[in-house]
Amino acid sequence: MPPRPKLSREKILRAALAIVGEDGLEGLTIRRLATALGVTPMAVYRHFENKAEITLGLLEVIIGDAAPSDHQEQDWRAWILESFSRMYDALVEHPAVIPLLGTSVSFGRHALEQMDSALGVLMGAGLDAENAAHAFHSMISYTIGAVAIRSAAQRQLEDPERLIELLDATLGEDGGRAFSSVAAAAPHMGSFASRESFRDGIRRILDHLPAP
Amino acid sequence: MPPRPKLSREKILRAALAIVGEDGLEGLTIRRLATALGVTPMAVYRHFENKAEITLGLLEVIIGDAAPSDHQEQDWRAWILESFSRMYDALVEHPAVIPLLGTSVSFGRHALEQMDSALGVLMGAGLDAENAAHAFHSMISYTIGAVAIRSAAQRQLEDPERLIELLDATLGEDGGRAFSSVAAAAPHMGSFASRESFRDGIRRILDHLPAP
């Protein structure tokens, strides 16, 4: 009797997340997933209609694990900062799923919880519904963009010299000279991909909210 | 003699863009691309190493067409606003490529030109290299995030009632009540996906830059 614990959505998504962590989204294959689960490819279709439903499920699992609303800071600014920081951390830890954020995702339970809690905190702080919606939109846009930029540019920005090398490679020998402003700014670009810099950005948005 | 004008990177990318515009990134297939070009699949490999190189090329073509640096506003704030607005418009017009922004993209010529020009304008306005880099990072993050959110939520946000319906569908009959803050904010969320709202966001970032 081979140990064949029953399949479930949860178990499938966890296995999928592991595969994606190793080889990225394009490494995720129904057949490979089934093998990892010790099961036939078709067993997976008992729990998901198709592959797209699985990849969307990944986002939900990641947000759920991040628990961006599950904490208790008294100060509402601190609460918001913590909430978006958790979102940021979760996405940075699973860079492979970032492209999914640009997809026509429908809101899942966990994403909605985060949204509802954050809006509730903002409105509790005295913002009206419109300003709360606006603030949330600014911060979630910034979070997603920061994480996308970080993932897109990670290798280049880690080391300013690599960026210059890349310019030369892309543009020919005098790339560094032709793009003089980029060259001048390059030494400073790495730090903006950091977590602390992200948190500063959220703080800045909070500081410039319309007075409650 | 069938009209077989010679293949080129440019011609291949244009055809790929058309396919992606119709059926999205997953509709893009070397075989389909070749058929559209009246050519055998293998002919494409004379110009691109593999499919990934083609999809990355799409971003470059789109940014190139948007020409985000090709304008002459005297006021530097107006110049920056126009530049990021063009970026925004281009991405909104080609939502299918937005997921690529979260990919480990290397900088192409056109993306670098945009970056160099914007940094040059910011530094010309009196910002030092560090503050210019910071400002650019904020604005490009916001642009990408805004566009991703817009693309992810488009259908839901267009119509507040649809969002409530969706809540009910996702969460059971009393979804709208359980997520009361989302329900309260829903009527205001649609407008934040608009171009004007995006431009307001850029203006707000510009207004809060460290004084030059």
Next chain:
DNA sequence: ACCTGAACACCGTTCAAGT
């Protein structure tokens, strides 16, 4: 009810060959 096996209509890509 849950899983399997075989099959279908596709993929990206390699290789040897044509002109």
Next chain:
DNA sequence: ACCTGAACACCGTTCAAGT
């Protein structure tokens, strides 16, 4: 130099069947 044709090792998904 540039393109073709056939083949390889895969895909996601359907269908009919097993237990």
